[in-house]
Amino acid sequence: xxxxxxxxxxxxxxxxxxxxxxxxxxxxxxxxxxxxxxxxxxxxxxxxxxxxxxxxxxxxxxxxxxxxxxxxxxxxxxxxxxxxxxxxxxxxxxxxxxxxxxxxxxxxxxxxxxxxxxxxxxxxxxxxxxxxxxxxxxxxxxxxxxxxxxxxxxxxxxxxxxxxxxxxxxxxxxxxxxxxxxxxxxxxxxxxxxxxxxxxxxxxxxxxxxxxxxxxxxxxxxxxxxxxxxxxxxxxxxxxxxxxxxxxxxxxxxxx
Amino acid sequence: xxxxxxxxxxxxxxxxxxxxxxxxxxxxxxxxxxxxxxxxxxxxxxxxxxxxxxxxxxxxxxxxxxxxxxxxxxxxxxxxxxxxxxxxxxxxxxxxxxxxxxxxxxxxxxxxxxxxxxxxxxxxxxxxxxxxxxxxxxxxxxxxxxxxxxxxxxxxxxxxxxxxxxxxxxxxxxxxxxxxxxxxxxxxxxxxxxxxxxxxxxxxxxxxxxxxxxxxxxxxxxxxxxxxxxxxxxxxxxxxxxxxxxxxxxxxxxxxxxxxxx
Numbered sequence: 001x002x003x004x005x006x007x008x009x010x011x012x013x014x015x016x017x018x019x020x021x022x023x024x025x026x027x028x029x030x031x032x033x034x035x036x037x038x039x040x041x042x043x044x045x046x047x048x049x050x051x052x053x054x055x056x057x058x059x060x061x062x063x064x065x066x067x068x069x070x071x072x073x074x075x076x077x078x079x080x081x082x083x084x085x086x087x088x089x090x091x092x093x094x095x096x097x098x099x100x101x102x103x104x105x106x107x108x109x110x111x112x113x114x115x116x117x118x119x120x121x122x123x124x125x126x127x128x129x130x131x132x133x134x135x136x137x138x139x140x141x142x143x144x145x146x147x148x149x150x151x152x153x154x155x156x157x158x159x160x161x162x163x164x165x166x167x168x169x170x171x172x173x174x175x176x177x178x179x180x181x182x183x184x185x186x187x188x189x190x191x192x193x194x195x196x197x198x199x200x201x202x203x204x205x206x207x208x209x210x211x212x213x214x215x216x217x218x219x220x221x222x223x224x225x226x227x228x229x230x231x232x233x234x235x236x237x238x239x240x241x242x243x244x245x246x247x248x249x250x251x252x253x254x255x256x
Numbered sequence: 257x258x259x260x261x262x263x264x265x266x267x268x269x270x271x272x273x274x275x276x277x278x279x280x281x282x283x284x285x286x287x288x289x290x291x292x293x294x295x296x297x298x299x300x301x302x303x304x305x306x307x308x309x310x311x312x313x314x315x316x317x318x319x320x321x322x323x324x325x326x327x328x329x330x331x332x333x334x335x336x337x338x339x340x341x342x343x344x345x346x347x348x349x350x351x352x353x354x355x356x357x358x359x360x361x362x363x364x365x366x367x368x369x370x371x372x373x374x375x376x377x378x379x380x381x382x383x384x385x386x387x388x389x390x391x392x393x394x395x396x397x398x399x400x401x402x403x404x405x406x407x408x409x410x411x412x413x414x415x416x417x418x419x420x421x422x423x424x425x426x427x428x429x430x431x432x433x434x435x436x437x438x439x440x441x442x443x444x445x446x447x448x449x450x451x452x453x454x455x456x457x458x459x460x461x462x463x464x465x466x467x468x469x470x471x472x473x474x475x476x477x478x479x480x481x482x483x484x485x486x487x488x489x490x491x492x493x494x495x496x497x498x499x500x501x502x503x504x505x506x507x508x509x510x511x512x513x514x515x516x517x518x
Contacts, residue, residue: 124421132425164424166424
């Protein structure tokens with residue numbers, strides 16, 4: 001079955017075309033103003049990338065905070081269910097998935113059947129979210145995609161003490177003014193994000209086998225530290241981790 | 257008999273001299289890197305203003321960030337925490353007040369005193385920008401109005417918007433969305449004031465505030481936040497008759513006088 005999964009998050013919209021469990025094409029676009037028309041363009045582009053035509057697509061499954069904005073969606077699925085479906089399908093040993101999105105960090109506890117036993121979401125506070133990482137990078141005139149390359153040159157990461165994104169931003173400026181190098185400040189930001197994610201992951205006790213999904217999981221300067229600090233066995237999501245919920249949505253097209 | 261209070265903060269230093277419970281001199285200045293230098297300078301200015309010498313001060317209390325060093329340098333006989341001094345200062349300004357809400361640029365404190373002005377309990381938020389002056393700074397920048405215009409603008413609103421977030425960063429996004437949808441700035445400003453007051457009230461509720469509250473700190477100047485606080489908390493927000501910046505040093509001076517009397 002050819003299905004589209006479309007995940008509309010707070011910062012980015014993600015769309016995938018899947019043939020069963022095979023990923024045919026994917027697209028990620030920043031949402032700005034007119035989300036409905038941006039989604040229309042995104043869906044056309046991803047279908048064309050897959051070499052398919054829209055009428056070959058049997059189902060379109062939407063998820064994420066903006067799921068109701070997806071034009072022509074056959075089904076809306078909860079974001080937690082989608083991340084769980086993707087993690088459980090490709091990584092059957094995984095007991096914990098930590099999804100780090102633009103405006104939330106969600107820890108999902110999975111049973112051996114891949115069902116969600118429990119989950120905890122922090123969407124009250126931007127601390128450690130994708131928006132947090134983005135704000136700090138912007139202050140340093142870096143795009144989030146450049147963070148890994150930048151931090152490779154870090155010699156001694158600075159320590160950020162503030163959890164709050166607003167106060168952390170001031171701290172970043174203070175460190176820059178005090179003469180800390182950009183790689184060292186950026187590495188300090190990554191360590192701060194990792195610390196918050198680890199704290200969220202630990203709320204279910206021992207992590208066991210775990211994976212990291214969501215946009216922030218693309219940044220290895222963050223995931224490397226999480227992997228050092230979070231006990232258990234890390235499993236790499238086999239596709240771009242930012243696509244996890246969209247992929248899960250497409251997988252769920254087959255179940256109903 | 258003259259008594260003095262010296263308050264050395266991270267940005268400003270204050271000295272207050274009292275006689276018979278009345279302020280005879282008060283000085284505020286920006287701090288020097290060394291708290292003892294700041295104390296010497298600000299106290300020197302206050303003494304000069306009062307027309308007396310250091311030897312005329314019966315006793316002095318230091319408070320604030322540099323209070324230990326100021327005492328060690330022999331400029332104060334005692335040092336007391338800024339929370340206790342702030343509470344006692346507010347109590348001396350208005351003895352019917354038992355609760356102080358102090359909202360600064362980077363933090364918010366709620367102080368509760370007993371019937372003699374002694375510190376009973378306090379809570380503080382310096383971890384999260386929501387509910388501090390920083391929140392209002394970010395929002396006024398996003399709205400494109402001056403910080404001092406935010407209150408009057410909000411008071412014009414008849415239909416305040418509802419903010420569904422607490423986090424400063426997320427509320428900023430909400431503000432942008434409201435403006436993009438063409439909601440008037442006064443309605444957004446009113447929503448901001450309410451969101452701000454809700455965070456402060458959540459903090460204040462932890463110490464069960466009394467129905468009469470003294471509101472100090474920079475945010476006290478925002479009339480819309482003050483009105484929202486009164487509405488949500490069901491308490492009267494008193495404005496101190498003394499410059500709020502001086503309350504800590506005034507409380508220290510009054511504590512010095514009280515110590516000498518007992």
